[in-house]
Amino acid sequence: MSRSVPEWIGKTDDTPVPPHVRLRVFDRFKGICGICTVKIRAKRWTCDHRVALCNGGENRESNLWPIHEACDRSVKTPADVALRAANDKVRMRHLGIKKRKRRPMPGSRDSGIKMKIGGGWERR
Numbered sequence: 001m002s003r004s005v006p007e008w009i010g011k012t013d014d015t016p017v018p019p020h021v022r023l024r025v026f027d028r029f030k031g032i033c034g035i036c037t038v039k040i041r042a043k044r045w046t047c048d049h050r051v052a053l054c055n056g057g058e059n060r061e062s063n064l065w066p067i068h069e070a071c072d073r074s075v076k077t078p079a080d081v082a083l084r085a086a087n088d089k090v091r092m093r094h095l096g097i098k099k100r101k102r103r104p105m106p107g108s109r110d111s112g113i114k115m116k117i118g119g120g121w122e123r124r
């Protein structure tokens with residue numbers, strides 16, 4: 001049984017994780033990679049933010065887990081970036097920021113023209 005220590009919380013998002021916190025994180029997960037669940041042996045691992053900072057995750061000990069550098073490059077970072085892009089897309093649509101890429105299909109709601117069932121059209 002070990003004494004409990006207060007959770008480490010980074011003062012800013014840019015505050016690096018200190019070595020003793022890295023050790024605690026490693027021990028908390030028993031040295032197992034959070035992505036591929038394989039035991040980490042080599043020195044090639046990082047303290048990753050489970051919820052990425054760019055996706056609103058916090059720079060604190062409870063949001064950290066150890067993962068292989070290889071898993072970070074091949075799985076985690078691309079997934080974080082994709083999630084960020086998907087969220088941004090929805091937010092931009094809701095805020096009316098996103099520009100329309102192509103001409104709207106004639107007769108669709110975005111075209112400004114209403115097609116009538118019996119033929120003909122009128123402005124919306």
Ligand SMILES: [Zn+2]
Pocket residue numbers: 033034035036037038067068071
């Ligand atoms: Zn891994």
